[in-house]
Amino acid sequence: MNIGNFYALHGKIETEALSVVVSQFAPKSAANWDQIDENVDQIIARMDQAAAGFPGFDLFVSPECAFQGYHAGKWSEFLLDIDGPQVQRVKDKCKELNVWGIFNPWIKPKDGRFCDNTAILVNNEGEIVHEYVKMNPWTPGEPTQAGSACGVADGPKGAKIGIIICADGDYPEIWREAAVNGANVIVRVSHYMAPFDRAMQITNKAGAYCNQVYVVSCNTAGMDEYYNYFGESCIYNPDGTEIIQAPTGIPYVIKADLYPGIIDHMRKQAVHANPMYTYRYRGASNPDDDGYGQPNMPYNAYKY
Amino acid sequence: MFFYKIEGNPFTADMHYMHKAMAPIDYPTTKADIISKIGDEKIRVGHDAYTSVADLVSPLKKESYGCACEFYCSLFANLYKE
Numbered sequence: 001m002n003i004g005n006f007y008a009l010h011g012k013i014e015t016e017a018l019s020v021v022v023s024q025f026a027p028k029s030a031a032n033w034d035q036i037d038e039n040v041d042q043i044i045a046r047m048d049q050a051a052a053g054f055p056g057f058d059l060f061v062s063p064e065c066a067f068q069g070y071h072a073g074k075w076s077e078f079l080l081d082i083d084g085p086q087v088q089r090v091k092d093k094c095k096e097l098n099v100w101g102i103f104n105p106w107i108k109p110k111d112g113r114f115c116d117n118t119a120i121l122v123n124n125e126g127e128i129v130h131e132y133v134k135m136n137p138w139t140p141g142e143p144t145q146a147g148s149a150c151g152v153a154d155g156p157k158g159a160k161i162g163i164i165i166c167a168d169g170d171y172p173e174i175w176r177e178a179a180v181n182g183a184n185v186i187v188r189v190s191h192y193m194a195p196f197d198r199a200m201q202i203t204n205k206a207g208a209y210c211n212q213v214y215v216v217s218c219n220t221a222g223m224d225e226y227y228n229y230f231g232e233s234c235i236y237n238p239d240g241t242e243i244i245q246a247p248t249g250i251p252y253v254i255k256a257d258l259y260p261g262i263i264d265h266m267r268k269q270a271v272h273a274n275p276m277y278t279y280r281y282r283g284a285s286n287p288d289d290d291g292y293g294q295p296n297m298p299y300n301a302y303k304y
Numbered sequence: 305m306f307f308y309k310i311e312g313n314p315f316t317a318d319m320h321y322m323h324k325a326m327a328p329i330d331y332p333t334t335k336a337d338i339i340s341k342i343g344d345e346k347i348r349v350g351h352d353a354y355t356s357v358a359d360l361v362s363p364l365k366k367e368s369y370g371c372a373c374e375f376y377c378s379l380f381a382n383l384y385k386e
Contacts, residue, residue, distance in 0.1 A: 274373035284377035291378030
C-alpha cells in the first residue's frame with residue numbers, strides 16, 4: 001500500500017471504507033430501441049445482483065457502452081437524452097438501492113452537436129452529480145466530440161472520484177489531470193477489446209502508481225459482431241499493485257473495500273513517493289533552489 | 305552535520321531520529337509550529353553528537369509546508385549548504 005516510500009507514514013489516518021462493486025458484462029450492439037431497453041434491463045439486473053451478493057455496498061460501476069453497445073452501422077441513430085427514460089431508470093435504481101453508480105450513456109447533446117461519450121456519477125438520491133465527456137475519443141473509429149475537462153466529484157465515504165473512459169487511459173496526462181483535481185479514486189470505464197488486454201493493465205497500473213490514486217477499471221466482457229471484449233476489470237492500489245481482477249471474457253462481478261482517506265493522508269504526510277508535490281517542484285531539495293525547486297513547466301508536451 | 309559530512313565511521317541513522325521526532329507533525333504546517341511543538345527535541349546526528357530540531361529547522365528558507373515532502377525538501381536543501 002505504501003510501497004516506494006522510505007520514510008514511515010506518520011499520523012493518524014481516519015477514513016471510511018468505500019465498498020465498490022465492479023460488474024463486467026456485454027451489452028447488445030443495439031440496432032433498435034428495444035435492444036437499448038434490454039441493455040438497460042441488464043444494467044438494472046446487475047445492480048440487483050450486486051445488492052444481493054454484496055449487501056451494503058456503496059458504489060456500482062458498469063462498463064462503457066453498457067446502454068447502447070457499439071453497433072458499427074447504427075450506433076449514431078440511438079443516442080440518449082441525458083434526461084430521457086433510459087438514464088432515468090438507472091437513476092431510480094440508485095435511489096431504490098441507496099447506492100451510487102457510474103454509467104456511460106452516449107448522449108445526443110441538447111445544443112445539436114453530434115454526440116458526447118458521457119460518463120455520469122449518480123448519487124444515492126438518484127441525482128446526476130457529475131458528468132464527464134471523454135476527452136480522448138478512440139479516433140478515428142469513435143467520432144464523438146472530445147470533452148474539455150476532467151473534473152472530480154465528491155462521492156461516498158470520502159471518495160473524490162475522477163472518471164475517465166477507455167482510450168483516455170492511454171494518455172498519461174488525463175490521469176494526472178484527475179489527480180491534480182483532487183481524485184483519490186479514478187474510475188476507468190471501457191469497452192476495450194483484444195489485442196489491448198495487456199495495454200489496459202499496464203496503463204491502469206501506471207495511472208495508479210504515477211498519481212498515487214486508487215484505480216477502478218470496469219471493462220466489457222463478451223463478444224459482438226466485431227470484437228472480443230476481454231473484461232479483466234480490475235482494482236489497483238495507489239502503488240499500482242493489484243487488489244483484485246476479474247477473469248477474461250466472461251460476465252463477472254468483483255468487489256473491494258477501498259480507503260480513500262489513505263490517499264489524502266499520503267499526499268500530505270508522505271516524504272518520498274509524493275508525485276503530486278514533486279512533479280510541480282522539481283529538484284526542491286537542491287541547496288541552490290532552497291526548498292522551492294524549479295517551478296517552471298519545461299515540458300513541451302504540456303506547452304503546445 | 306549529517307552523515308554525509310562525516311568521514312571514517314559514518315553515523316547513518318540521523319534522518320531516522322529526525323523523522324521519529326517529526327511524528328507529531330501534521331501537514332500543512334509552518335516552521336513556527338514545528339519549533340513550537342518539537343523544537344526542543346534532541347536529534348542524534350552522530351555517534352556522540354546531538355542537535356535540536358529548532359537548530360535544524362530555524363535556518364530553512366521556507367516558512368510553511370503543504371506536505372511532508374515539501375518540508376523535507378527544504379530540510380535537505382539546507383543540509384547540503386556549505
